[in-house]
Amino acid sequence: MSEISDAKTGLIFGTDTGNTEEVGDKIAEQLAVYGSVVEMINVAETSPEEIESFDFLILGIPTWDFGGIQEDWEAFEDDIHTARLEGKTVAMYGLGDQRGYGDYFVDAMGWLNKRILRAGATVIGRWSTEGYEFEASLAANEDKSSFCGLAVDEDQQFELTDERVEKWVKQVVTEYECL
Numbered sequence: 773m774s775e776i777s778d779a780k781t782g783l784i785f786g787t788d789t790g791n792t793e794e795v796g797d798k799i800a801e802q803l804a805v806y807g808s809v810v811e812m813i814n815v816a817e818t819s820p821e822e823i824e825s826f827d828f829l830i831l832g833i834p835t836w837d838f839g840g841i842q843e844d845w846e847a848f849e850d851d852i853h854t855a856r857l858e859g860k861t862v863a864m865y866g867l868g869d870q871r872g873y874g875d876y877f878v879d880a881m882g883w884l885n886k887r888i889l890r891a892g893a894t895v896i897g898r899w900s901t902e903g904y905e906f907e908a909s910l911a912a913n914e915d916k917s918s919f920c921g922l923a924v925d926e927d928q929q930f931e932l933t934d935e936r937v938e939k940w941v942k943q944v945v946t947e948y949e950c951l
């Protein structure tokens with residue numbers, strides 16, 4: 773059993789208009805409640821070596837342009853494969869707009885999940901789809917009952933974000949400490 777407060781934790785985010793960074797701040801604030809000090813890094817300014825230096829990674833990614841990958845994450849794709857992520861624990865959160873882009877809701881988080889799993893990391897923090905309305909999402913499982921990480925909708929459900937972050941962080945801490 774490993775304590776979250778002992779883990780070197782990095783939150784790596786990509787963002788076009790700032791929402792994913794703001795939600796990252798909220799996640800870091802909540803993790804501080806559990807004694808965890810989180811280093812926040814923009815994916816545009818990191819390297820495979822830096823990512824490898826963390827025990828626990830939280831990755832934040834928004835979806836753009838009908839299921840598109842935020843450009844700095846897309847540019848980092850090869851580096852995900854270069855980084856030695858075997859044995860690392862990763863949790864993900866994705867930003868999207870379920871009403872505006874309901875056929876592609878938080879798709880980029882699904883894209884990232886695939887690559888992180890392929891790199892050999894353990895992914896924690898699956899999140900129920902209850903309370904969301906969308907047609908399709910690459911981040912959801914087959915029966916659309918859960919997402920591979922926390923889905924956040926600052927466009928349509930901003931009033932739910934704080935509560936979702938608080939619950940998700942609690943869940944992630946429990947899962948991390950039970951590994």
Ligand SMILES: Cc1cc2nc3c(=O)[nH]c(=O)nc-3n(C[C@H](O)[C@H](O)[C@H](O)COP(=O)(O)O)c2cc1C
Nearest residue numbers: 788789790791792834837838839868869873877878
């Ligand atoms: C032109 C445009 C395209 C978008 N495409 C998608 C999409 O395909 N899927 C989705 O879930 N959200 C989509 N969104 C919503 C963004 O992901 C959302 O606003 C997010 O909070 C932006 O995060 P950022 O500020 O960190 O870049 C789109 C928004 C705009 C303005």
